[in-house]
Amino acid sequence: MDLWETPVDILAKAAKASWPMLARTTGAQRDRLLDRMAEALIEHASDIQAANAQDLIAGEAAGLSRALLDRLALTPARLSEAADGLREIGGLPDPLGEVVSGWKRPDGLEIRQITVPLGVIGIIYESRPNVTIDAAGLCLKSGNAVVLRGGKEAIMTNRAVATVLRGALADEGLPPDLLQLVGRPDRSEIDQLLNLHGDVDLIIPRGGKGLIDHVVKNSRVPVIETGAGVCHIYVESSIEVQTAISIILNAKTQRPSVCNAAETLLISRNAAETHLVPMLQALQGAGVALRGCSETAKRFPSVTPAEDADWETEYMDLTLAVKVVEDVDAAIDHIRLYSTRHSEAILTRDLRAAKRFQQEVDS
Incomplete structure (x- = not known):
């Protein structure tokens, strides 16, 4: 089956099945992965820019406003900034394995609260394709697999970026299925993603008020509610x-x-x-x-x-x-x-x- 035609429930199950391999990695391994992803984005910049040009042409034909076209544009400078952002994420302290608190009971039992990954995170967002890069980097740094659902306006750019990032996972000996992109622009895929309790552990919506309200109202998966920008x-x-x-x-x-x-x-x-x-x-x-x-x-x-x-x-x-x-x-x-x-x-x-x-x- 064509990856971009794969239903979201199958993508999520594949991410969940691959996650234990990521859970076994060290912080240094995940940082090397992010560095490789940054390199790969620059190596394949021409492919990504060509895909972005297709989205921009389609957006102009659809009558998108100047502001929305600006959100959609992944210029060479923005792509370079996104790659630098991955390196910066890699340079952050490892968020996993930190002992948050601990105590010893009178019977000798030692109890520790330790930071661990959530598992599979679903991120739903709108026009800006650089979010594909940022979200993937943050999730993988924190030991989480990710299912990304971007806006239909950026579908070609997001596919190109996801292809490059999945290739970097393979380069580092990790399953590409740790990073999934919902390749179909059908809005019904959003509602399916919101119902994947058990395969997806957390949903994060990024976008306008309508999107966020819809996710909060309809999700069976726990949601971190972000804010629209008034x-x-x-x-x-x-x-x-x-x-x-x-x-x-x-x-x-x-x-x-x-x-x-x-x-x-x-x-x-x-x-x-x-x-x-x-x-x-x-x-x-x-x-x-x-x-x-x-x-x-x-x-x-x-x-x-x-x-x-x-x-x-x-x-x-x-x-x-x-x-x-x-x-x-x-x-x-x-x-x-x-x-x-x-x-x-x-x-x-x-x-x-x-x-x-x-x-x-x-x-």
């Missing part, structure tokens, strides 16, 4: 205008498609008097589309009026929601209501406000 920046008048502009531009425009990009800008009423117009001018000059509350629209009429849905939207694009709030209390209240608990920031010189923000915002 991230906020709150600005007070004590911060210098140019400092605020520099930080906000970086947070919104450097990589608007990643999950820690800013999606909502909150401005205190005092700061709105001096900061709002120059900040929004800078953002518009950088190509950012603005969705503003009624007060923002009064001060800066070229914004699009915000709707309620804008405050809970992860745009993953050059779009930013903007709201004037009374003070730090109102900013915290807004964040509590709409945040996905990923990342938030306060721009202020007031240490009391900064401390309150740190204490009361639980992202």
Whole structure:
């Protein structure tokens, strides 16, 4: 059977059957594996880039936004960074075999809590194909087999990357089945993966709110719930205008498609008097589309009026929601209501406000 047509339940069983060989490896062996994987990615960079070009062409034809195409692109620089990331993971301390705690009972019985692998981890993610590399490296470093299910937009890139990484496993004398990629883009494969209790020991979803909610609601396998990225920046008048502009531009425009990009800008009423117009001018000059509350629209009429849905939207694009709030209390209240608990920031010189923000915002 073609590997990429293999049903997910068979892939998971093969990973589970192969896992004992990984469990017997030493930390040094797993680190050598990660180093070999990094080498293999560079050796086969042209094949991976050719596959990525196919995905990008298909994505353009399907009308993907510029931000989603950016998420999809695995440029030579990004591939090199991903390879370096594998080497960095290999350089981390071995997480296995650590004695977390221990004690001796009066009858002489010694008890130890020792870190061990989980077994087989299923990771479900969306467009970014570099996650295939990162996730595989982290799982294998920690002694776990992995079943990867990426987005359909990156199917050719993910297949090429998985082929290279599976080859590196074979080079190191380990079963390639320790790393499985669900090669079929059928969404029903996700639900099948969520029901593989016994063959898969943990599910980790990475992506938008809809994906994460679906996994949490439907999985029979334990889930580590990650957060979608509705991230906020709150600005007070004590911060210098140019400092605020520099930080906000970086947070919104450097990589608007990643999950820690800013999606909502909150401005205190005092700061709105001096900061709002120059900040929004800078953002518009950088190509950012603005969705503003009624007060923002009064001060800066070229914004699009915000709707309620804008405050809970992860745009993953050059779009930013903007709201004037009374003070730090109102900013915290807004964040509590709409945040996905990923990342938030306060721009202020007031240490009391900064401390309150740190204490009361639980992202």
